[in-house]
Amino acid sequence: MSNRLFIISNRLPVSIEETENNGYDIKKSSGGLVSAISSYLKSGGKEAFSEQIWAGFPDCSPEVWQKAHAEANAQSEYDYLPVFINKDDYNLYYNGFSNSLLWPLFHYFPSFAEYNDEDFETYMRVNRSFADAVIPQIRKDDMVWIHDYHVLPLAGMLREKFPDLSIGLFLHIPFPSYELFRTIPKQWQQALLSGMAGADLVGFHTMDYASHFLDCVEQVLKVEHEGQSFLYNGRRVKADAFPISIDVDLFHKAAESPEVRRHKNNYLELKGDKKLIFSVDRLDYTKGVDNRLKGYHKFLLDNPDYIGKVVFVLVIVPSRDEITKYAEQKKAIDEYIGNMNSSLGDIAWQPVLYHYNKIPFDEMVALYGSCDLALITPLRDGMNLVAKEFVATRTDKKGVLILSELAGAARELTDALLINPNDITEIAEAIKTGLEMPVEAQARRMEAMQACVAGYDVNSWATDLTKSLTAVKKNQSGTEVT
Numbered sequence: 001m002s003n004r005l006f007i008i009s010n011r012l013p014v015s016i017e018e019t020e021n022n023g024y025d026i027k028k029s030s031g032g033l034v035s036a037i038s039s040y041l042k043s044g045g046k047e048a049f050s051e052q053i054w055a056g057f058p059d060c061s062p063e064v065w066q067k068a069h070a071e072a073n074a075q076s077e078y079d080y081l082p083v084f085i086n087k088d089d090y091n092l093y094y095n096g097f098s099n100s101l102l103w104p105l106f107h108y109f110p111s112f113a114e115y116n117d118e119d120f121e122t123y124m125r126v127n128r129s130f131a132d133a134v135i136p137q138i139r140k141d142d143m144v145w146i147h148d149y150h151v152l153p154l155a156g157m158l159r160e161k162f163p164d165l166s167i168g169l170f171l172h173i174p175f176p177s178y179e180l181f182r183t184i185p186k187q188w189q190q191a192l193l194s195g196m197a198g199a200d201l202v203g204f205h206t207m208d209y210a211s212h213f214l215d216c217v218e219q220v221l222k223v224e225h226e227g228q229s230f231l232y233n234g235r236r237v238k239a240d241a242f243p244i245s246i247d248v249d250l251f252h253k254a255a256e257s258p259e260v261r262r263h264k265n266n267y268l269e270l271k272g273d274k275k276l277i278f279s280v281d282r283l284d285y286t287k288g289v290d291n292r293l294k295g296y297h298k299f300l301l302d303n304p305d306y307i308g309k310v311v312f313v314l315v316i317v318p319s320r321d322e323i324t325k326y327a328e329q330k331k332a333i334d335e336y337i338g339n340m341n342s343s344l345g346d347i348a349w350q351p352v353l354y355h356y357n358k359i360p361f362d363e364m365v366a367l368y369g370s371c372d373l374a375l376i377t378p379l380r381d382g383m384n385l386v387a388k389e390f391v392a393t394r395t396d397k398k399g400v401l402i403l404s405e406l407a408g409a410a411r412e413l414t415d416a417l418l419i420n421p422n423d424i425t426e427i428a429e430a431i432k433t434g435l436e437m438p439v440e441a442q443a444r445r446m447e448a449m450q451a452c453v454a455g456y457d458v459n460s461w462a463t464d465l466t467k468s469l470t471a472v473k474k475n476q477s478g479t480e481v482t
């Protein structure tokens with residue numbers, strides 16, 4: 001238990017907000033990555049490490065951080081290491097290269113990708129700032145765990161200084177096929193892949209993504225892989241699948257908690273004898289909300305008996321709203337819902353109940369628990385945790401999951417009603433099938449999906465990754481294939 005766990009991600013799991021009179025507010029983030037790592041540490045992971053350090057952008061200036069960091073650190077299980085990035089650089093690195101090139105391209109939206117030299121240069125410079133901030137703090141027996149597409153070149157930058165350091169990199173989004181990856185200028189392809197190959201273990205949600213990565217490495221870095229690993233600069237690098245999951249117990253327990261029950265009772269009363277469809281996503285064109293609405297619209301037009309007898313609660317959490325494509329997506333959704341509600345609904349009933357804001361955890365779980373159908377239709381999604389959370393919540397074994405076959409989660413949740421998110425008719429038909437599915441069939445499918453989610457929960461994911469990294473390190477004696 002001598003080594004430390006060193007996590008690096010774009011953002012720290014805390015942010016400091018300046019308030020009036022020189023004060024500050026410490027806000028803990030509650031994203032998927034933070035809850036994944038926290039629940040792993042709580043359930044035994046902590047014993048494996050002497051300390052946990054988390055490096056990332058704190059979303060505040062060094063002056064504000066200076067005032068608040070002691071208190072923030074005292075409240076946390078992590079030692080925070082802030083990486084300060086100025087506003088202009090952050091804009092080009094985050095809104096630019098990360099979210100206007102890598103995000104759309106890796107999600108198979110090449111026409112949304114913006115190839116901009118200044119964005120690339122800033123992305124590399126910001127990654128260098130990450131390296132500069134963490135290098136003086138790293139000890140050679142630390143286990144470094146880098147997360148996501150914002151920091152792809154970082155492993156390579158750390159490797160220059162620490163030839164033997166244990167470095168894992170996990171990508172939370174898909175990795176695209178070479179045919180898409182090659183649309184990036186060659187110098188950028190090289191920088192991204194050689195940076196990723198600085199890790200010892202590169203983790204993805206599915207084997208498809210891992211295979212695409214290995215294929216790109218072969219084409220761009222001219223290094224052949226043997227099985228799932230390749231030799232790069234004399235070091236063996238492994239690519240593998242680690243399908244991220246959720247804290248199953250948290251959702252089980254939450255489903256039975258008095259707060260969730262209270263919200264659930266309210267929703268059940270509100271719903272009356274109507275059917276309830278539910279979805280919750282960040283605002284993102286990859287989530288397929290337009291097609292979801294079109295599919296629901298078609299379902300109502302094709303099955304007019306359901307008019308007035310079903311409500312779709314659509315929750316969208318604001319996200320990346322400084323990027324034009326996101327603002328356009330918001331506008332398109334608003335307009336579609338406005339038109340649909342006024343053409344099909346009346347004062348007494350609206351087909352879509354739209355909420356454009358984050359909802360509290362208990363309310364989200366109550367909606368998972370009281371809906372008849374969860375409608376999850378991303379055009380591409382690395383994994384999709386909402387699908388797994390819905391399944392884990394349904395201790396009553398009721399409810400139907402409609403899931404896009406283009407989400408990573410579809411590889412595991414094969415007992416969902418799987419649909420192609422570009423096929424509006426298939427979505428419409430699946431809604432009808434789902435709403436009319438006998439309870440025995442619902443229970444059978446739900447039990448199979450619950451067994452799958454419980455069989456590989458978030459702790460399995462984190463343990464699997466850390467053990468695998470340790471094994472890769474052990475096997476790295478030379479050219480041994482792992």
Ligand code: GDG
Binds near residue numbers: 172358359360386
């Ligand atoms: C990326 C990848 C991959 C959402 N709305 C509310 C809320 N949430 C929580 C959900 C869930 C998380 O946010 C969303 O996770 P997803 O996996 O669905 O999607 P991304 O944000 O796109 O995440 C994705 C993931 O990373 C992990 O690797 O699965 O493919 O794109 O946990 O519960 N939570 C609350 N209120 C909301 O309104 N409380």
